[in-house]
Amino acid sequence: MKLPLPPFMRTTTFRLAVVHALMFLFFTFGLLVYLFYSTAGYMRSESVRELDGEVQALAAAFNAGGMDRLNQSVIERSSVPGPFFYVLQDPTGQSVSGDFATIPDDLPDRGSRETNFSYQTLNRNGELETRSANGIIIRLPNQASLLVAYDLGTRTQIVNRITRTVWTALPIGLAMSLIGGLIISRSAARRAEQLTRTTDGVMSGDLSSRAPVVGSGDEFDRLSERMNAMLDRLEQLMLTTRHAGDAIAHDLRSPLTRLRNRLEADLRDGEKVNRAESIERTIEEVDAVLATFNAILSLSRVQAGNAARFQDIEVSELLSELAELYEPAAEEAGLEFSSEIEPGLLIEGDKSLIAQAVTNLLDNAIKYTPEGGAMTLRARKTRSDEVELSVTDTGPGIPEADRERAVRRFVRLEASRTQPGNGLGLAMVDAIARLHQGRFDLSEGPGTPPNIGLRAALTLPTEV
Incomplete structure (x- = not known):
């Protein structure tokens, strides 16, 4: 039966410690073995x-002067303290000189x-001790x-x-x-x-x-930074979803309530009701409710990146086409419309989404700018080689404290509650900008108080 390991031995901490210890141990052992053999080997080779x-010096002495010269050299070397020992024997085996x-x-x-x-020799304390020696015995001619x-x-x-x-x-x-x-x-x-x-x-x-x-x-x-960024995004999405639910309930309650009351009144009044007008x-x-849900679906697709077909666009x-289309609508609303569009502006993007973003901005400008005001559609290339599409108006504008919140889903500021809408227009523009x-x-x-106006700018890179 296999015994289970203790809990601490199953942790990554323990395994890392063991791996580190083994690596350090192998390195230390190898280093010490190398030092041992290199030191001992060097000492032996030097000896x-x-x-x-x-041996060569004594051989030279023998060759130069025979036994007498060799004996003299052995006596001289033996008389000087050193690590070497010498013994010279004659051909009969009798010791001539040496240690x-x-x-x-x-x-x-x-x-x-x-x-x-x-x-055997005497040590420093005068005691007899046994020592080892290594040498060469030579038989002379x-x-x-x-x-x-x-x-x-x-x-x-x-x-x-x-x-x-x-x-x-x-x-x-x-x-x-x-x-360690x-x-x-x-x-x-x-x-x-x-x-964790x-x-x-x-x-x-x-x-x-x-x-x-x-x-x-x-x-x-x-x-940690990636996780925190993910959690920031998750928290934002959760807050957006929570707010979206509240906003949907708030914005759909009125049309659904009106629809129910009308149907209930028509049912109660019976033949007195103009059926065609009631149905219309x-x-x-119903179309207004469906439009809200279609806007939600479109925004979700854009934010998911599933709705884009990128190509080169002649912005x-x-x-220019949108300016030509919206100029009559602006004049009909009593607004002065102008456009300043640089020629030859090209970007890479989805043409329909770019058109939808600019259309949302133009619709907002017409909706919120009071009669007698002005609006301008501009397109230009910036110093950083980006393309900026902007719509300015002389409407009430958006307070600086509310501008970040205004681009969220279903956010409708108090000043816009009296106007039709679902609070998804600016959120769609922001999502399209992020997608590109x-x-x-x-x-x-460019307005003056109380209508300070609003400048909504969509800045896009030329290549995605």
Whole structure:
């Protein structure tokens, strides 16, 4: 039966700590092994090089002066304290000179051989101790024998010290890697827990909950910023939906109530009612309700990006046609209409949606500008190489505090409650601007108080 792991061992924090510890441990172990072998190997190669130098020097002395010169060199070297030992024996095996009474190993018949042996000497405390040595035994041409060896004690001490250091550093490295892994993983886990608390708050209904951004610019900050942007958008959509429900109920209550009262009156009056006129008014009320729902559907499609067919648009030509179409309507409403359209303006976008946005602005200008006022349709290229389409009027305008709210769904300011409409016109223009990666701005117009006017500008890039 497979035993379940403890809860803390199943966490990402623990796994990150283990991975960090293993990586640090492998690195430390590899580094220490490298240091051990490189140090010990270097010491051995240096010892062998020095030993070869001693052998070559003594061989040169033998070649230059025979046994006498060689004996003199061995005596001189033996009398000077150092790491090397020398023993010279004659062909009969009798010791001639050197540090030992005899060569402490078997002699080769000819040539040379490497030897490892132990010897006893007094330490600093005057106590007898056994030490190790490594050297070369050489059979000379006259059958005499020569031993040149070096003491391994110093090298052995250094190697042992390195070995102890390795075994001491490994557990320390393991402990440090575990601590470091826990610190790093705990930091990551703490940021993840903050994100989890944020999502839990949102799931519980608190749409104002936001993920903390510490300002480090790491991936958790970027994730928090994206999550906060998503939550801002979600909160806005929820508020819009809540407001839309209230606005729909408010704006549809009146026509539906009028429709019901009319039908009830017609039913009560019976034959006295002009059936054709009653049906005609009923159809108008129903058409108004359907128009509201069609506007909602169109706005939803635009905001979802499902209604766009992008192509190159001759904006100057399109606005000239709209100016020609709306000039008679403006004059009929008692308004002075003018247009200022730069020729040759081109953008990439959906022609029908751009036309709908400008039409909404023109309709609003005609609807809210009092008789005797003026309105202007403009199209120009800005310094930033964008195309700006604007409609200005001398109507009552929109207060600066209400301009941001005016572009939301179903928002109808108090001054517009007496006019027919559904509160979706400016919201549609703003959605079309966003769909084209542009912007929609409201500002004061050219009028004078109390009719300060309104300037509604749709700014669009030439390419999307």
